[in-house]
Amino acid sequence: MHEPDPETVAQEVFATLADPTRRAILAALSAGGPATATDLAAQLPITRQAVTKHLTLLAEAGLVVAxxxxxxxxxxxxxxxxxxxxxxxxAALARDWDSPLAALQDRLG
Amino acid sequence: MHEPDPETVAQEVFATLADPTRRAILAALSAGGPATATDLAAQLPITRQAVTKHLTLLAEAGLVVAxxxxxxxxxxxxxxxxxxxxxxxxAALARDWDSPLAALQDRLG
DNA sequence: TCCTATTGCAACCATCTGATTGCTATCCAA
DNA sequence: TTGGATAGCAATCAGATGGTTGCAATAGGA
Structure with a gap:
């Protein structure tokens, strides 16, 4: 269950962080500390149910813990x-792109 | 035109990198060097038109250059x-989350 | 007990997205 | 000049996504 594949983890992080509402939820948690879905909905322009759905996705990505x-x-x-x-x-991707040799080594190793 | 806002740049990078097909296109470019849409379509299980759409998005995010x-x-x-x-x-987000004081400083400064 | 606040779940809806097919235009070589 | 390979554009389609409303259940205080 520990999702060992870094690419899978990264993909889920990218997908969740791509949404502005989700980033707003994370920003609210960062600014105010742990909070419930109802608390967060009071600070955001969406309903509690929508917040809950986002929190579920964030929890699946491991970015928040219930x-x-x-x-x-x-x-x-x-x-x-x-x-x-x-x-x-x-960081690994950027390194590969900037150095074809490093990319080759990564694919072989 | 230089998209100075890091959050905007990051959001576009996240959105484009969240899709597996787009990552496959980037991997093909990393492995084989610069290529055309037709070349890439030959290596992937999708049509040339689909590749072109992805390349357009990647170019808008600045991850590829035509x-x-x-x-x-x-x-x-x-x-x-x-x-x-x-x-x-x-990196900045992770720092803020792990250190509420750093987050406060970021918001103030 | 009754009322209020909070939560969870399901149905529904509009829009976005990834991909396809089909057509046209251009370039170069035979 | 004819044909093959390449590129661009438009229409279309199924499924995912972000959001809403509505309703039932539960917990605590008046």
């Missing part, structure tokens, strides 16, 4: 792990 | 510039 709390409330916390994987993926 | 050659043939070459911008964007 933390069950008291009174059936679920708070979401940021996790930078997958983003660091994606960042390394981008 | 190079007009002889006999009306247009070759596409990789450019890692926008990917480096996106990588820096991811």
């Amino acid at each position: 933390e069950p709390g008291e009174r059936r409330r679920i708070r979401y916390r940021l996790d930078s792990g997958p983003m660091k994987v994606a960042q390394q993926f981008l | 190079e007009p050659g002889e006999r009306r043939r247009i070759r596409y070459r990789l450019d890692s510039g926008p990917m480096k911008v996106a990588q820096q964007f991811l």
Whole structure:
């Protein structure tokens, strides 16, 4: 279940980060700390249900972690792990593009 | 025209890199050097027209550059510039998430 | 107990997206 | 001049995506 393939992790990170609403949710969590879907919906121009859908996608990508709390409330916390994987993926790609020899070595190795 | 906003550049890079077919096109260009849409279509399981659409998106994101050659043939070459911008964007995000103080400083400064 | 706040789930809808087919135009070589 | 290879453009289509409304369930306070 640990999604070991960096490209798969990176792809999910790219797909989730490509949406402005999702980035806004992440920005709100970064600015205000862990929050529930209802809290986030109050700060954004979309409904709670839409926020929940985005949080589900973000959780699948590993960018947020759901933390069950008291009174059936679920708070979401940021996790930078997958983003660091994606960042390394981008760095490796840029290196390959700038150096055909490095790309060849990567494909062989 | 220089798209100075890093977040805008990063968003376009994320959107284009989220698609597997587009990554396959980039991988083919990385492995075989600059190529035309027709060349790429021969290596991929999609039509030339589909490749052209993807190349147009990639060119808008700045990840490939169109190079007009002889006999009306247009070759596409990789450019890692926008990917480096996106990588820096991811690095800054990860830093903010791991350090609320850094995030606050970024918002203020 | 009853009311309010919160959550989860399903149906629905409009738009975007990735891809196709079909046609036209151009270039070069036979 | 005829034909083959290449490129561009438009219409079309199925499925994914982002968002909404509506409803049922549950938990806590008045």
